[in-house]
Amino acid sequence: MKFATKVIHAGISPDPSTGAVMTPIYQTSTYVQDAPGVHKGFEYARTQNPTRSVLEKNLAALENGKHGICFASGMAAVDAVIKLLSSGDEVISTNDLYGGSYRTFTKIFARFGLKFHYVPMTDLSKIEEKINSNTKMIWVETPTNPMLSIIDIEAVCALAKKHNLLVCVDNTFASPYLQNPLDLGADIVLHSATKYIGGHSDIILGAVVCKDDEIAKELYFLQNGTGAVPGPQVCFLALRGIKTLHLRVERACENAAKIANFLKDHPKIKSIFYPGFKEHPGHELAAQQMRGFGAMVSFTLKKDTFEDASKVMKNTKYFLLAESLGGVESLIGHPPTMTHASIPREERLAIGMTDSLIRLSVGVEDAEDLINDLENAFSYL
Ligand SMILES: *Cc1c(COP(=O)(O)O)cnc(C)c1O
Numbered sequence: 001m002k003f004a005t006k007v008i009h010a011g012i013s014p015d016p017s018t019g020a021v022m023t024p025i026y027q028t029s030t031y032v033q034d035a036p037g038v039h040k041g042f043e044y045a046r047t048q049n050p051t052r053s054v055l056e057k058n059l060a061a062l063e064n065g066k067h068g069i070c071f072a073s074g075m076a077a078v079d080a081v082i083k084l085l086s087s088g089d090e091v092i093s094t095n096d097l098y099g100g101s102y103r104t105f106t107k108i109f110a111r112f113g114l115k116f117h118y119v120p121m122t123d124l125s126k127i128e129e130k131i132n133s134n135t136k137m138i139w140v141e142t143p144t145n146p147m148l149s150i151i152d153i154e155a156v157c158a159l160a161k162k163h164n165l166l167v168c169v170d171n172t173f174a175s176p177y178l179q180n181p182l183d184l185g186a187d188i189v190l191h192s193a194t195k196y197i198g199g200h201s202d203i204i205l206g207a208v209v210c211k212d213d214e215i216a217k218e219l220y221f222l223q224n225g226t227g228a229v230p231g232p233q234v235c236f237l238a239l240r241g242i243k244t245l246h247l248r249v250e251r252a253c254e255n256a257a258k259i260a261n262f263l264k265d266h267p268k269i270k271s272i273f274y275p276g277f278k279e280h281p282g283h284e285l286a287a288q289q290m291r292g293f294g295a296m297v298s299f300t301l302k303k304d305t306f307e308d309a310s311k312v313m314k315n316t317k318y319f320l321l322a323e324s325l326g327g328v329e330s331l332i333g334h335p336p337t338m339t340h341a342s343i344p345r346e347e348r349l350a351i352g353m354t355d356s357l358i359r360l361s362v363g364v365e366d367a368e369d370l371i372n373d374l375e376n377a378f379s380y381l
Helices: 003-009 050-062 074-082 099-112 124-130 153-162 213-226 232-242 245-264 283-289 306-314 345-350 367-378
Strands: 067-071 090-094 115-119 135-141 166-170 188-192 206-210 269-273 296-301 331-333 358-361
Touching (some): 003 050, 067 074, 090 099, 115 124, 135 153, 153 166
Parallel strands (some): 090 135, 135 166, 166 188
Antiparallel strands (some): 331 358
16 A cells, blocks of 8 residues: 555544444543453553544554554653663663653653763764663654754664664654655654644644564553553544645645745845755755655744844744644744753754744745745844
């Protein structure tokens, strides 16, 4: 089954009891049993829910995995994956990662005796330097957020195999349409399905996909044991959103390329971060491991100040000033004060996240309207 067919059919069949084409919202907390312990595979809705099961099967197919495990949010999915580890274990993570993951690693899991190292993963030797006998996992996010660097998933996985380490890839920025880390050797792929998978800025949802039965068993155990499960209505909305994932991402990527070209030589722009440009250090790699260059574009302004960034962000009409990404509507954001506010300024500057850094999540509106919107906002500088 090809991707465009999978989004509509993988794991999904008309409801057996009524023939409903859309998977029903099974809004129930429990299921009747014929005799003690004799049931239809559903006992209690934290453990199993039919709407969720269909979504999990579909997501597993989209990532070319075997098992899909859904969580109440992307962060709940991150939480579950880290709970595969134990006190004393160490994780090597990319240094340019989602602010919420950084926060949970440093402020929550560090208290429970886990140790995290943050390295620039575009340089493999930086990972190798941190590997020791306690290292258990490598945490990859690519394209990185918000600098849009590209990490070589296949190379990281080869290194991990040599040292018997798990690799988890947060694939939120790429979406399963553009990148499938399990095919490149990763053990676990994670999504904030709040973003491209849901695609309509109306749900909070997380997902993990893997091939290995043992890892899946532990993740299902954590899903049930911790209880951070999504409700059936959210699962329904995700299934609805997924049906157009390929169309949305394709158009968003096209729009992003047009916008990046407009920004590139603009007199108000200092630098631009977009893997679709030949000059981007990760361009070749992105062309290899992704099926498109994504719909995220970051840039800094000539006058590299928060004040100027603020003027731009206050004056766009279609680009809504909001956190998040991956929806049909375009969003504009300021990572230093929004998504990445929990990362100290010195660490931000070290990775090039200067005070005027603006991040765009390009949506599926008309590209010309979006470009005019930005041009108009720049006129306030
Ligand atoms: C949003 C996001 C998360 C967290 O997901 P939630 O659904 O907001 O909990 C994790 N990783 C990345 C890359 C994200 O963009």
